[in-house]
Amino acid sequence: MTTLTRRTVLATAATLPLAPAMAQQQPGMTTLVVPFPPGGSTDALARQLQVGLQARLGRTIVVENKPGAAGALGAVTVAKSPADGSSLLVTFDSHAVIPAILQRPPLDVEKDLAPVLLVGTAPYVIATNAQRPYRTFADVVAAAKEKPNTITYASVGVGTIGHLAMTLLAKRAGIEITHVPYRGGGPAINDIVGGHVDLICGSAALITPQIAGNTIRPIMQTGHQRLAVLKDTQIAAEAGFADFEALAWWGVFAPAGTPQPVVDSLSKAIKDTLSEPAAVKHLQETQQMTLIFGGPQDFSTFFARQIKLWGSVVQDNNIRA
Structure with missing residues (x-):
């Protein structure tokens, strides 16, 4: 008899394509990793995604909180996961500070993760x-x-x-x-x-x-x-502070190497889920969020700018976690 474990479920999920037809196939599992404790805005976003993505992707969606190391612990968990859409990082603006704030970052946030969608700011x-x-x-x-x-x-x-x-x-x-x-x-x-x-x-x-x-x-x-x-x-x-801007932002990443069609499917599914009127109202009223829905390339460009901006502030002022 084969013992059903989380690992075997994820292995099975890895063989399933991310497409609308998935709803007719045996469901797999996708884990939304939140690198912060329950109760914050990122956790709330992940749980809002949970129901909508479950219907759109035909998968069981699980939210897992993995706080620690300025958000790097959860990020590493996703970076080391199979690059097949079975594990996603739902994170916050501090993700861009990881390379500068940690003396020995456990991952390269630009190389080890693939931007999926910039939700909003x-x-x-x-x-x-x-x-x-x-x-x-x-x-x-x-x-x-x-x-x-x-x-x-x-x-x-x-x-x-x-x-x-x-x-x-x-x-x-x-x-x-x-x-x-x-x-x-x-x-x-x-x-x-x-x-x-x-x-x-x-x-x-x-x-x-x-x-x-x-x-x-x-x-x-x-x-x-x-x-x-x-x-x-x-x-x-x-x-009097010309051009000054500091933004909170929320985004979703996949492991680096995730095939582009999978990334694009996930990006669309997340956007469609959060474009529902009830979701829009919730995000705008409770998070004061301006919805961006920036796709993989736009998110990548935005993220690189955030890393450069805040990394220089950390270095210039010798700030350490």
Whole structure:
């Protein structure tokens, strides 16, 4: 008797083509690896994909959380998986920082993974506790110049885009402010709401629910256009930081070497799933996401730019995880 294990299921799945006709064939399995703990925006995206892809691909879709090593642990898991569409990485903007932030990265994020789809982007938002006096980022700059290193800001971790964006802004403004890293958005939000730190730089998805509750006040956003829900909050360019942009982004990767027809089929299936009206509404309202749906080539170009931009900030400021 043959023992049915996850390995044998995946081996069987590897022999099945990714095509609409798959629904009539014996179903296989596809694992969506999320390199972060459950509960975050990337995990929510993967679970939203789970149901739609299951119907479109005729496969059993499993979401597996593999946090660790700044997201590299989950990325390595996918990179070492069969290049057949049976394992995908659903990840976040910090993926582009892996080459610079880790002294010995366990993978080459450009060579070991194949971009499938850039789902969307959202700006970062800098906010202050509602009891602090800051109304604009210019107020922060003035206070920091008067008393260097007395203003604190939270991020969701060392080397995250929120941390790097604030590092770059402080450098361009000629100020010194103190970084207080947290392990995730929940603890960071708790401390800005509680007044234990002066500022926070987090994705719009993290910040806007607290703004609605009047516990924190937005003072600047880092996209090129104002979000509708933050129509009264300056973008960085309006605050004197020309061409400055820091974006949260969400994307899907496959193992390098996955045949292009398989990558293209996956890209279309993911796009179609997230183009459903309910999915669009959810992503726009809960993540403040601008949907991009950039295909493999567009995603590859975007990703290379992100690696270059944030890698230089890490290196210039000697930042290490």
